Amino acid sequence: MLPAALELKSVTKKFNGTTAVSGLSLKIASGEVYGLIGPNGSGKTTTIKMIAGLYKPTGGVILVGGHDIAHAPTNAKKLIGYIPDDPVVYDRLSGREFMEFVGQLFAMDRKKRDKRIEELLARYGLGGLADGRIERYSRGTRQKISILAALLHEPSLLLIDEPMVGLDPASARVTKELIKEFAGRGGAVLISTHTLPIAEALCARIGVLKDGKLAEEGTVAELGAKAGLEHGTLEDYYMALTA
C-alpha cells in the first residue's frame, strides 16, 4: 500500500510554554485537496511551517510521502512545494532568476527547468515582467512568482498558506485552475485559508482548527451536519463550529 502523501501523528508545538498546536493528527491522500480553516492564532500557519520544515515539532511525527521530516528532512522536502503566507523573496533578483534559483535548489535539469519556467510564467502572462526586479513587484505579482516557484519542481505535496491574498480575480481563477490540475495529476494539497469560498470550492475535505486542536473534520456537507445546519454555506458552518 502506498504511504499517504502527508500524515501527521499527534503533532504538538509549544512556544515558550504556550501550546500553538496540540496533538494534531491528519492524513491527506494523493490527489486530495485538504483545507485548514480556523480563527486567527488557531495554529494553521504553525502546522504548515512544521510540515515545511521551518519549525520543529515539540512532539509527534510528520511523514511526507513516508519520510519523517525530523529524521529525513532532505527526502521529505524534495516532495514539497511551499507557498508562504507572506511571499517575501529575494528583492534584488528578477522573478525569472528567482525561479531558476529555486530550480537549482531542487537540483532540476537546466533544460527541463527553463522549459517549465516558460510554461508556468505563461499561465499568469508574466513573460516580460519576470525579467524585472522583484523589489518593484506588487504583492500580487510576488504571490504569483512564489506559487509558480513552488510548482516548478513538480512536487507531490503542495503546502499553501493563504493562496489568494493580493491576487486579482483573473489571477485567482488561474490559481484555482493550477491547484485543481495539480491535484488532478495526483498531487496532494494542504491549503490554510480564511477565504472560506475558496476552501469550499477547492477542498475535498476541510479541517477546522481551534486552539491548536482539530475541532472538526470532513466534507462541507459533513461539517454542515456536525454544525447541526441542514442548509447553508461553509461560512455558516464555520461560525457555528467555532462559536
Place this chain on the structure above:
Amino acid sequence: MLANLAVLFGNQSRIARKAMREVTWAAAAVAAVFLVLAAFILIASFLFFLRAFGSLLSDPLSGVLIARYILESAFAVVFCLGVMSFIVSSFTFIFRSDEIRLLAAMPVEPLELFIYRFAGATLLSSWPVFFIGVPALAALGIALAAPAEYYLFCLLLLALFVTLIAAVGALVSFLIAWFARRVSAGWIWLGEVAVFAVVLAALLHRIMPKALFSLFIVITPAGAGRAAEQIAAMFAPLPSHPFVDAISAMLPFGPVGQPAGPAMLKIAAGLVLCLVALLEIARRYFLPVWQRHEEGGFLARPEDAPAARHRLSFPRLFRWRYSYLFEKDLLSFVRDPEEVSRAGFLLLLLLFYILAIRSLAAMDAMNGLDPRSWGVALASAAIGYFALTMGIRFVFPSLSVEGKSAWVMWSSPLHIHEVFSWKLFFWSTVVSLPMLAVAGLTVAIFGMPFLLGTFFIFTVLCSSVSLMAITLGQGSSFPDFRSRDPQMLSTSAAGLAATAIGLGYLWVVTRYIHVFARKFLATGAVDVNAAFGILIVSFGVIAVYWLLAPRRMDSLELP
C-alpha cells in the same frame, strides 16, 4: 512651516525618550561599550594631535609650518570624509526613506520634509568633525595655551564647518539623485565609487606633493614665510582653508598679524551661498526627485513587455555543485548600490589609514629609526581591522537580512551546512580580494623584501577568511530575522561579541607578524613559530565556526 517641523522633531524626541525608558540591559551594555569605544578613539586622536603640536610648535620655523600643514590636512580630510559620508547615507536617509513614504502622503511641505531628514543626515555625517576636528583644535589650544574665548570661537567655527559639509554633501547628493532618475542603480554606485576615488587622488596629489618634505627644511624666517605662502597656496582652493585661516588668526600660529575678518567673510559667503542654493533646489525639486525614486520605473518592466532576449539563465557563471548560492549572494550584493557604496567608502578609509601609517613610518625614518617592523604589524592590523569592520557591517547581518526570504532555502532539500559553507566562501572572496589588493599595495609602499611581503600577504589572507568565519558564524548562530537594519543588527549583543572575538584574534595575529617582521628585518631569518602560530590560530577559528555554526543554524526556527 515651523509648526510642522516642531511636530516632526518633537516626535523624534518622544521616540528617543520612549526608547531610553524601555531600554534593556543588553542594549544598555552595547550602548555603554560603544560610548567607551568612541571615548577611546576621541582620546587617542586628541593625544596624537597634542603630542604632534606640543613637539612641533616648540620649533618656530619648521615646526610651525608642519603644524599648520597637519591642521590644513586634517580639515581637508574631515571635509572630504564628511561630504562622502553624507552622500553615502543620503540615499537611505533622504531619498529612499520609509518615513518619508508615510509623511509625503500628509499635508507637510516637501521643503519641511527635506529639512527634517537633512538635519538627521547632517548629524550622521558629522563624525569626522567629532573624531578629528574637535581633538585637533583642542590639542592646538592646549599646546598654545589659548584663552577661553578660543574654545568658544572653535565651537562656532566647527558648527559652521559641519553645516557647510552637510550643505555641499546635500548638493552633490541632489545631483546624483537627479541623474539616478535616468540611469540604472548599478551605474549610480559605479559613479559614486569613481567620484570618491578621483576626489581622494586629487586631494592626495594636492596635499602630498613629491617635494613635500623639502618644503619644511627652512633655516631663516624669510624662508619660513615663503614656505607658509606655499602651504597656504596648496590648500587655498579647498573649502576647509578659510576655517584654518580663521583659527590661525586667533592664535600666535601661522603668519603673524593676519586678521580673522577676511576668512570669516569667506566662510559666511560660502555658507550662505550653499544653503540658499540648497533650500531653493530642495523647495523645487525634492518632491519630484523623491517621487521618481519611489516609482522606480527604471527597474521594473511593464507587464506586457516582451521577455528579455539572449539572456543567459541563472546561474550564469558559477555552475559547479552549490556555487549558484554564491552567484545569488553576489547578484544581491552588487545590485544594491547603497551596500556597495558603503563597502567602497570603507575601502577608501582603509587607503587613508595605510597612507597615514606610511607617513608616520617615513617621519620616524627621518629620525633615524627603523620603522618597518612595527609599521608592518600596524599595517596588517589596520587591514585586519577594516576586514573586521566590513565583516561586522555586511557579513554578520547577512543571514538576518535574508529575513522573511529565508524560507526559500530552509524549505528546500538543501543541507544547511552547504548554505553556511557557500556564504563563507562568498564573503571570504568578496572581502579578501580587496584586502589582498590593499596588502599588495602596502608591500609596495613599504618596500618590503620578497619573503616578508609574501608572509604579509599570507597573513592578510588568513585574517580575512578567519574574520569572515567569526562574523558569519556569530551572525548565523544568533540571527534576528525580524530586523532588516544591518546597523541595528551589528550593534546587538551577538554583534558586539563578534567584534570582541575578532579584535582578540587580530591582537594575536598582530603580535605574531610583529615578531616575524622584527626577526626577519634584524637577522634575515624566518620565524617558523610565528608563521605556524598564525596558521594554527586561523585554522582553529575557521574550524570552530564551520563545525558549530551550521549545527546552530539547523536548530533555528524561522518566523
